[in-house]
Amino acid sequence: xxxxxxxxxxxxxxDDQVTVPMRTELEEHLRGCEHCVVTxxxxxxxxxxxxxxxxxxxPNELRERLQKAILAKCKKC
Amino acid sequence: xxxxxxxxxxxxxxxxxxVNRAREGDVEAFEKLVRQYDRQVFRIAQHxxxxxxxxxxxxxxxxxxxxxKLDQFQGNSKFYTWLVRIAVNESLMRLRKRRTGRMVSIDxxxxxxxxxxxxxxxxxxxxxEQMYEQSEMAEILRKTIQGLPPGFRVxxxxxxxxxxxxxxxxxxxxxxxxxxxxxxxxxxxxxxxRLSRYFRDRNKDGVK
Numbered sequence: 001x002x003x004x005x006x007x008x009x010x011x012x013x014x015d016d017q018v019t020v021p022m023r024t025e026l027e028e029h030l031r032g033c034e035h036c037v038v039t040x041x042x043x044x045x046x047x048x049x050x051x052x053x054x055x056x057x058x059p060n061e062l063r064e065r066l067q068k069a070i071l072a073k074c075k076k077c
Numbered sequence: 078x079x080x081x082x083x084x085x086x087x088x089x090x091x092x093x094x095x096v097n098r099a100r101e102g103d104v105e106a107f108e109k110l111v112r113q114y115d116r117q118v119f120r121i122a123q124h125x126x127x128x129x130x131x132x133x134x135x136x137x138x139x140x141x142x143x144x145x146k147l148d149q150f151q152g153n154s155k156f157y158t159w160l161v162r163i164a165v166n167e168s169l170m171r172l173r174k175r176r177t178g179r180m181v182s183i184d185x186x187x188x189x190x191x192x193x194x195x196x197x198x199x200x201x202x203x204x205x206e207q208m209y210e211q212s213e214m215a216e217i218l219r220k221t222i223q224g225l226p227p228g229f230r231v232x233x234x235x236x237x238x239x240x241x242x243x244x245x246x247x248x249x250x251x252x253x254x255x256x257x258x259x260x261x262x263x264x265x266x267x268x269x270x271r272l273s274r275y276f277r278d279r280n281k282d283g284v285k
Contacts, residue, residue: 007266051237058136
């Protein structure tokens with residue numbers, strides 16, 4: 001398996017969507033390719049970091065103001 | 078009798094019950110839906126418009142539109158997926174208004190090879206999150222994702238941040254499943270590449 005072929009399955013591997021025989025092939029490639037090990041681990045970490053950090057937080061005050069505005073308009077509908 | 082029951086045992090999502098009540102004029106039921114999803118709608122709108130005021134407007138407009146169109150909600154998709162689709166469209170509309178004269182779509186700028194093959198292969202520090210303060214980290218993440226083409230950014234946000242499935246993301250964006258998959262891979266790889274600048278393990282040389 002080449003690195004390009006590995007990459008084509010990277011998402012499926014991360015999302016746990018690979019068949020058992022495919023997983024074996026991918027793991028086989030990983031044993032001999034440090035580059036793809038790094039790519040896999042750091043891509044996983046990328047997703048994890050974005051999931052964990054709230055980068056656009058809706059502050060409570062604004063949230064309440066928006067909720068009130070929405071519901072006031074709904075009542076007029 | 079058993080046939081009817083088998084068909085009827087499919088679980089009804091609690092949102093559907095709230096939608097049904099809201100359709101009958103129960104504003105409190107709709108309020109619950111607003112409270113449940115306003116943060117997500119705000120985040121999605123911020124990611125697309127990259128403008129705080131626009132994102133606030135999108136939250137209002139998306140929920141109002143959803144309320145007005147509740148009769149059109151079919152119930153064969155999740156309420157959340159349906160709402161996200163409205164929010165994405167409202168966000169794109171706002172974006173177009175700001176960039177007058179320029180067509181903006183989620184198909185824009187996707188013809189790039191950037192990130193299709195990893196270049197930066199340095200390993201990251203064992204715990205990159207220890208390297209930066211919380212606020213610094215948020216700034217790095219914002220700056221990095223803002224550099225992505227909108228069509229990649231929105232797929233990454235829906236799939237990986239908001240946790241929609243590939244099918245739901247495709248439905249929300251009006252894209253095919255293969256298109257979502259190819260954009261997701263490119264988005265993940267581009268983000269990884271860009272974050273490597275910040276998170277590389279400085280105690281180690283890159284992989285040769």
